[in-house]
Amino acid sequence: MSAINIRTAIPGPLSAAWEQRRRNAVPSGAGSATPVFIASGEGAVLEDLDGNTYLDFAGGIGCMNVGHRAPAVVEAVQQQMERFTHLCFSVTPYDAYVRLAEELNRRSPGSFAKKTMLVSTGVEAVENAVKIARAYTKRPAVIAFEDAFHGRTLLGMTLTSKVRPYKAGLGPFAPEVYRIPYAYCYRCSEPSRYPECEVRCAGALEDAFRHTVEATSVAAVLVEPVLGEGGFVSPPAAYFQKLRDICSQRGIVLIVDEVQTGYGRTGTFFACEQLGLEPDIVVTAKSIAAGLPLGAVTGRAEIMDAPAPGAIGGTYVGNPLACEAALAVLKIVDEQHLVERASQIGEWIGHRTRAYASAFPLIGEIRGRGAMRAFELVRDRDTREAAKQETEEIIRYCWHRGVIVLPAGTRGNVIRLLLPLVITDEQLDEGFSVLEAALASVGAPVPVAVFDSGNRMRKE
Ligand SMILES: Cc1ncc(COP(=O)(O)O)c(C=O)c1O
Numbered sequence: 001m002s003a004i005n006i007r008t009a010i011p012g013p014l015s016a017a018w019e020q021r022r023r024n025a026v027p028s029g030a031g032s033a034t035p036v037f038i039a040s041g042e043g044a045v046l047e048d049l050d051g052n053t054y055l056d057f058a059g060g061i062g063c064m065n066v067g068h069r070a071p072a073v074v075e076a077v078q079q080q081m082e083r084f085t086h087l088c089f090s091v092t093p094y095d096a097y098v099r100l101a102e103e104l105n106r107r108s109p110g111s112f113a114k115k116t117m118l119v120s121t122g123v124e125a126v127e128n129a130v131k132i133a134r135a136y137t138k139r140p141a142v143i144a145f146e147d148a149f150h151g152r153t154l155l156g157m158t159l160t161s162k163v164r165p166y167k168a169g170l171g172p173f174a175p176e177v178y179r180i181p182y183a184y185c186y187r188c189s190e191p192s193r194y195p196e197c198e199v200r201c202a203g204a205l206e207d208a209f210r211h212t213v214e215a216t217s218v219a220a221v222l223v224e225p226v227l228g229e230g231g232f233v234s235p236p237a238a239y240f241q242k243l244r245d246i247c248s249q250r251g252i253v254l255i256v257d258e259v260q261t262g263y264g265r266t267g268t269f270f271a272c273e274q275l276g277l278e279p280d281i282v283v284t285a286k287s288i289a290a291g292l293p294l295g296a297v298t299g300r301a302e303i304m305d306a307p308a309p310g311a312i313g314g315t316y317v318g319n320p321l322a323c324e325a326a327l328a329v330l331k332i333v334d335e336q337h338l339v340e341r342a343s344q345i346g347e348w349i350g351h352r353t354r355a356y357a358s359a360f361p362l363i364g365e366i367r368g369r370g371a372m373r374a375f376e377l378v379r380d381r382d383t384r385e386a387a388k389q390e391t392e393e394i395i396r397y398c399w400h401r402g403v404i405v406l407p408a409g410t411r412g413n414v415i416r417l418l419l420p421l422v423i424t425d426e427q428l429d430e431g432f433s434v435l436e437a438a439l440a441s442v443g444a445p446v447p448v449a450v451f452d453s454g455n456r457m458r459k460e
Contacts, residue, residue: 012050123151267370
């Protein structure tokens, strides 16, 4: 049975009417990617107010690994609703917070003693990780990467790389944030390629200590294991090993931002695991609680204990409804083997997209880990000119035909897939048929090319 059912022009009359009211009531800065208002969701399917159904390849930006309205999550939240909805952990604590902290300590990479604090969002997790690293090292500076995304608060947007729309006109920014290039292999200017290049680009960190900020002033290096908003760029494990070694030698706290990669999406519970990477602190959010507002900072116990009591926290952090949802999510991930399912989805996509480079001239690179897959689209495979407008057209085509999909990348030319891991193979097939029709519908003619075994473009 088809999951997609488009019965009206998009947006339908009810969505269009709400869009009008929204324009009057909500600032344009709080924008939405699609013009359809949603009535309900189930698994990987969304239904809008006009009765149109869509496959959700966005998952509320990667929050719905366990799918919409997962019964165990709904039940856990309903049961907690019957007990209490809020207490404030810093006034009267409750056990769900502690149980979740224990689970995250156990599951996070590294065999050392760990502790977890809970927050409400991804950016709050990032900010607290930075505060904790500063308290521990007694140093001020943070090093972040080009093309990184870490959120929209003052420190968050400072740590984020992309200027438009996240930073332009919104300064001044937080001090003591320095930026170095990320290992973006597809756009690397080095003559040699990985593994011949030996990830010399990781040396940018040591270079920064010579040119920009002294190592003894640096509290933390903050890095995504796969760029999220930056376009699913996924450097080799050797890159992260080099960063790890430099941080260890220099007494710098390595913070890994797994807000978008965590909870199985990349085919391991944390992306760090497949990279053999043990961060000092890992931050999570998004799929942690199936969309209920929750984030977590998990790290080495001695680092996490550095701030004084009361220095980190907040009124709503670790909300009990969200904690119960998160505990239910962990159960679902285990019982439904969603980590393994993410690998299967990755393999399924790899198989399905094998011929894309020859079929669709716009394809520059297909990349990612596990179910976290993206296509970078270019107008010309030699110059790698970003196909931003074409990307927007493809995305619009998709949601007009029943697939909700998101752009990414600093150049706006990446299509990223953040589908619920509970999606069925039939739904994947249906969604990819739409995506393929969309890719076929646009694109300037460019020379035919294929990819080599390292997934790098090679001219025929
Ligand atoms: C890698 C990463 N870090 C941090 C954030 C910020 O999370 P939030 O939007 O929950 O504040 C995001 C959000 O997309 C993200 O992808």
